[in-house]
Amino acid sequence: xxxxxxxxxxxxxxENAVKGxxxxxxxxxxxxxxxxxxxxxxxDEKGLILDKVFKETNPTTxxxxxxxxxxxxxxxARLLKKGSRLLTVEMQPxxxxxxxxxxxxxxxxxxxxxxxxxxxxxxxxxxSKYGVDKVDFVFIDHFKNFYASDTKLLEECGLLKKGSxxxxxxxxxxxxxxxxxxxxxxxxxxxTNYPSHVQYSDELDAMEKAVFKGY
Ligand SMILES: O=C(c1ccccc1)c1ccc(O)c(O)c1[N+](=O)[O-]
Ligand SMILES: [Mg+2]
Numbered sequence: 001x002x003x004x005x006x007x008x009x010x011x012x013x014x015e016n017a018v019k020g021x022x023x024x025x026x027x028x029x030x031x032x033x034x035x036x037x038x039x040x041x042x043x044d045e046k047g048l049i050l051d052k053v054f055k056e057t058n059p060t061t062x063x064x065x066x067x068x069x070x071x072x073x074x075x076x077a078r079l080l081k082k083g084s085r086l087l088t089v090e091m092q093p094x095x096x097x098x099x100x101x102x103x104x105x106x107x108x109x110x111x112x113x114x115x116x117x118x119x120x121x122x123x124x125x126x127x128s129k130y131g132v133d134k135v136d137f138v139f140i141d142h143f144k145n146f147y148a149s150d151t152k153l154l155e156e157c158g159l160l161k162k163g164s165x166x167x168x169x170x171x172x173x174x175x176x177x178x179x180x181x182x183x184x185x186x187x188x189x190x191x192t193n194y195p196s197h198v199q200y201s202d203e204l205d206a207m208e209k210a211v212f213k214g215y
Contacts, residue, residue: 005037006069006098012036013105020107022078029071034200041071042141042169043199049207050139050167053194054079057165059136063126064088065119065150066142070099070106076139077108086112087130089122091142119150124157134161140168140179147179155188155215162214171206173198183210 003011012032018024026047033039042050054076062080064073067090077086090096096116103112115122115130119142126132138154140147147168154160166183170176171193183189189210198205 005039006095009039009069010098010102019105022074022106022108025106026075038200040068041199046196046199046207047075049194049196050075053167053209057137060084061132061135062086062137063135064139067099067114068095070102072139072141073112074103074106074108077111080111087115088112089115089119091118119146123150123153126159135159135164138166140166144170144174144176147176148182151179160212164212166210168208171208173203173205188213
Protein backbone atom coordinates (compact mmCIF):
# COMPACT_ATOMS: atom_id res chain seq x y z
CA UNK A 1 0.00 0.00 0.00
CA UNK A 2 1.36 3.47 -0.91
CA UNK A 3 2.78 5.54 1.95
CA UNK A 4 0.58 8.41 3.15
CA UNK A 5 1.88 11.98 3.51
CA UNK A 6 1.68 11.58 7.28
CA UNK A 7 3.78 8.39 7.11
CA UNK A 8 6.35 10.23 4.96
CA UNK A 9 6.56 12.98 7.60
CA UNK A 10 7.12 10.37 10.32
CA UNK A 11 9.82 8.64 8.26
CA UNK A 12 11.61 11.95 7.64
CA UNK A 13 11.60 12.67 11.39
CA UNK A 14 12.81 9.19 12.29
CA GLU A 15 15.65 9.44 9.77
CA ASN A 16 16.74 13.01 10.47
CA ALA A 17 15.65 14.30 13.89
CA VAL A 18 17.35 13.61 17.23
CA LYS A 19 15.53 10.80 19.04
CA GLY A 20 14.27 11.91 22.45
CA UNK A 21 14.52 15.60 21.58
CA UNK A 22 11.03 17.13 21.14
CA UNK A 23 12.43 20.41 19.83
CA UNK A 24 14.32 18.53 17.10
CA UNK A 25 11.15 16.64 16.15
CA UNK A 26 9.12 19.87 15.93
CA UNK A 27 11.84 21.53 13.81
CA UNK A 28 12.07 18.58 11.43
CA UNK A 29 8.31 18.35 10.94
CA UNK A 30 8.34 22.07 10.09
CA UNK A 31 11.31 21.58 7.75
CA UNK A 32 9.57 18.77 5.85
CA UNK A 33 6.18 20.50 5.69
CA UNK A 34 7.60 23.85 4.59
CA UNK A 35 9.99 22.40 1.98
CA UNK A 36 8.46 19.15 0.73
CA UNK A 37 4.73 18.65 1.46
CA UNK A 38 2.31 21.07 3.15
CA UNK A 39 0.48 19.55 6.09
CA UNK A 40 -1.97 20.87 8.67
CA UNK A 41 0.32 20.90 11.70
CA UNK A 42 -0.15 24.19 13.55
CA UNK A 43 3.34 25.07 12.32
CA ASP A 44 6.18 27.32 13.44
CA GLU A 45 4.53 30.77 13.32
CA LYS A 46 1.27 29.84 15.05
CA GLY A 47 3.30 27.42 17.18
CA LEU A 48 5.03 30.39 18.80
CA ILE A 49 1.60 31.77 19.78
CA LEU A 50 0.72 28.34 21.20
CA ASP A 51 4.00 28.34 23.16
CA LYS A 52 3.34 31.84 24.54
CA VAL A 53 -0.22 31.22 25.69
CA PHE A 54 0.72 27.76 27.03
CA LYS A 55 3.58 29.21 29.13
CA GLU A 56 1.34 32.00 30.45
CA THR A 57 -1.22 29.37 31.53
CA ASN A 58 1.36 26.93 33.00
CA PRO A 59 -1.23 24.12 32.95
CA THR A 60 -1.33 20.87 34.89
CA THR A 61 -4.06 19.16 32.89
CA UNK A 62 -4.07 19.78 29.13
CA UNK A 63 -6.61 18.62 26.57
CA UNK A 64 -6.01 18.73 22.82
CA UNK A 65 -8.78 18.20 20.30
CA UNK A 66 -7.15 17.02 17.05
CA UNK A 67 -3.81 15.19 17.36
CA UNK A 68 -3.05 14.77 13.64
CA UNK A 69 0.64 13.73 13.48
CA UNK A 70 1.38 14.78 17.05
CA UNK A 71 3.18 18.04 16.26
CA UNK A 72 1.27 20.30 18.68
CA UNK A 73 1.10 17.60 21.36
CA UNK A 74 4.89 17.32 21.22
CA UNK A 75 5.23 21.11 21.12
CA UNK A 76 3.15 21.46 24.29
CA ALA A 77 4.61 18.41 26.04
CA ARG A 78 8.11 19.89 25.76
CA LEU A 79 6.84 22.79 27.93
CA LEU A 80 4.80 20.71 30.42
CA LYS A 81 5.88 21.03 34.07
CA LYS A 82 6.72 17.86 36.05
CA GLY A 83 3.66 15.89 37.11
CA SER A 84 1.44 17.38 34.40
CA ARG A 85 -0.33 15.48 31.63
CA LEU A 86 -1.69 16.04 28.15
CA LEU A 87 -4.65 14.11 26.75
CA THR A 88 -5.03 14.40 22.99
CA VAL A 89 -8.10 13.23 21.07
CA GLU A 90 -7.83 11.94 17.51
CA MET A 91 -10.80 10.58 15.55
CA GLN A 92 -8.90 9.31 12.51
CA PRO A 93 -7.07 6.00 13.21
CA UNK A 94 -4.56 6.60 10.42
CA UNK A 95 -3.50 9.86 12.04
CA UNK A 96 -3.31 8.31 15.53
CA UNK A 97 -1.17 5.53 14.03
CA UNK A 98 1.41 8.13 12.98
CA UNK A 99 1.11 10.34 16.06
CA UNK A 100 1.87 7.48 18.47
CA UNK A 101 5.36 6.63 17.10
CA UNK A 102 6.02 10.36 16.54
CA UNK A 103 5.32 11.10 20.21
CA UNK A 104 7.42 8.09 21.26
CA UNK A 105 10.33 9.19 19.03
CA UNK A 106 10.16 12.64 20.67
CA UNK A 107 10.38 10.95 24.08
CA UNK A 108 7.25 12.54 25.56
CA UNK A 109 5.09 9.40 25.68
CA UNK A 110 5.03 9.45 29.50
CA UNK A 111 3.33 12.88 29.47
CA UNK A 112 1.01 12.40 26.49
CA UNK A 113 -1.91 10.02 26.11
CA UNK A 114 -3.67 9.67 22.76
CA UNK A 115 -7.42 9.02 23.08
CA UNK A 116 -8.73 7.54 19.83
CA UNK A 117 -12.33 8.31 19.02
CA UNK A 118 -14.90 11.06 18.57
CA UNK A 119 -14.71 14.10 20.85
CA UNK A 120 -18.46 13.93 21.46
CA UNK A 121 -17.93 10.48 22.98
CA UNK A 122 -14.60 11.04 24.72
CA UNK A 123 -15.25 14.42 26.36
CA UNK A 124 -18.14 13.07 28.51
CA UNK A 125 -15.89 10.19 29.64
CA UNK A 126 -12.89 12.29 30.75
CA UNK A 127 -13.94 12.46 34.39
CA SER A 128 -15.08 8.84 34.86
CA LYS A 129 -12.63 7.04 32.55
CA TYR A 130 -9.53 9.23 32.71
CA GLY A 131 -9.76 10.76 36.16
CA VAL A 132 -9.90 14.34 34.93
CA ASP A 133 -11.40 16.90 37.32
CA LYS A 134 -10.92 20.14 35.36
CA VAL A 135 -8.86 21.03 32.31
CA ASP A 136 -6.56 24.07 32.59
CA PHE A 137 -5.74 24.40 28.90
CA VAL A 138 -7.53 23.18 25.76
CA PHE A 139 -5.95 23.43 22.31
CA ILE A 140 -8.75 23.16 19.74
CA ASP A 141 -7.57 22.09 16.29
CA HIS A 142 -9.89 19.35 15.02
CA PHE A 143 -12.89 19.28 12.69
CA LYS A 144 -13.93 22.92 12.34
CA ASN A 145 -17.64 22.14 12.57
CA PHE A 146 -17.11 20.66 16.04
CA TYR A 147 -15.35 23.61 17.74
CA ALA A 148 -18.55 25.22 19.04
CA SER A 149 -20.41 22.06 20.04
CA ASP A 150 -17.36 20.62 21.81
CA THR A 151 -16.80 23.89 23.70
CA LYS A 152 -20.39 23.73 24.97
CA LEU A 153 -19.89 20.03 25.79
CA LEU A 154 -16.81 20.86 27.91
CA GLU A 155 -18.98 23.32 29.86
CA GLU A 156 -21.87 20.87 30.23
CA CYS A 157 -19.53 18.14 31.49
CA GLY A 158 -18.18 20.48 34.18
CA LEU A 159 -14.64 20.24 32.83
CA LEU A 160 -13.93 24.00 32.82
CA LYS A 161 -13.09 26.12 35.82
CA LYS A 162 -12.77 29.91 36.18
CA GLY A 163 -9.57 30.68 34.28
CA SER A 164 -9.53 27.61 32.02
CA UNK A 165 -7.95 28.65 28.74
CA UNK A 166 -9.21 27.58 25.31
CA UNK A 167 -6.87 28.29 22.40
CA UNK A 168 -8.38 27.69 18.97
CA UNK A 169 -6.54 27.39 15.66
CA UNK A 170 -7.91 28.37 12.22
CA UNK A 171 -10.02 31.38 13.15
CA UNK A 172 -9.63 32.81 9.63
CA UNK A 173 -8.75 29.74 7.51
CA UNK A 174 -10.71 27.50 7.21
CA UNK A 175 -12.66 29.60 9.72
CA UNK A 176 -14.84 28.72 12.68
CA UNK A 177 -17.63 31.35 12.71
CA UNK A 178 -20.04 29.52 15.04
CA UNK A 179 -17.30 29.01 17.65
CA UNK A 180 -16.12 32.61 17.37
CA UNK A 181 -19.66 33.97 17.77
CA UNK A 182 -20.27 31.77 20.79
CA UNK A 183 -17.12 32.58 22.75
CA UNK A 184 -17.33 36.28 21.90
CA UNK A 185 -21.05 36.78 22.65
CA UNK A 186 -22.01 34.17 25.27
CA UNK A 187 -20.68 36.31 28.13
CA UNK A 188 -18.82 33.27 29.46
CA UNK A 189 -15.38 34.03 28.02
CA UNK A 190 -12.79 36.80 27.83
CA UNK A 191 -11.42 36.59 24.28
CA THR A 192 -8.16 37.66 22.65
CA ASN A 193 -7.37 37.36 18.94
CA TYR A 194 -3.85 36.59 17.66
CA PRO A 195 -3.47 37.41 13.96
CA SER A 196 -1.09 35.10 12.11
CA HIS A 197 -0.81 33.13 8.88
CA VAL A 198 -1.77 29.70 7.59
CA GLN A 199 1.02 27.26 8.46
CA TYR A 200 3.87 27.27 5.92
CA SER A 201 2.05 29.97 3.89
CA ASP A 202 1.50 33.73 3.50
CA GLU A 203 -2.29 33.37 3.64
CA LEU A 204 -3.94 35.05 6.64
CA ASP A 205 -5.08 33.05 9.63
CA ALA A 206 -5.47 33.70 13.37
CA MET A 207 -5.80 32.02 16.75
CA GLU A 208 -8.34 32.93 19.45
CA LYS A 209 -7.82 32.64 23.18
CA ALA A 210 -11.01 32.28 25.21
CA VAL A 211 -10.65 32.33 29.00
CA PHE A 212 -13.62 30.83 30.84
CA LYS A 213 -15.12 33.25 33.38
CA GLY A 214 -16.85 30.58 35.42
CA TYR A 215 -20.38 29.25 35.58
O1 LIG B 1 -9.36 21.92 7.24
C1 LIG B 1 -8.19 22.06 6.92
C2 LIG B 1 -7.76 21.77 5.56
C3 LIG B 1 -8.56 22.25 4.53
C4 LIG B 1 -8.16 22.00 3.24
C5 LIG B 1 -7.02 21.25 2.97
C6 LIG B 1 -6.26 20.78 4.02
C7 LIG B 1 -6.64 21.03 5.34
C8 LIG B 1 -7.20 22.57 7.90
C9 LIG B 1 -6.35 23.60 7.49
C10 LIG B 1 -5.48 24.17 8.39
C11 LIG B 1 -5.46 23.73 9.72
O2 LIG B 1 -4.66 24.30 10.66
C12 LIG B 1 -6.30 22.71 10.14
O3 LIG B 1 -6.28 22.35 11.46
C13 LIG B 1 -7.16 22.09 9.22
N1 LIG B 1 -7.95 20.93 9.64
O4 LIG B 1 -8.38 20.15 8.77
O5 LIG B 1 -8.13 20.72 10.82
MG1 LIG C 1 -5.26 23.84 12.53
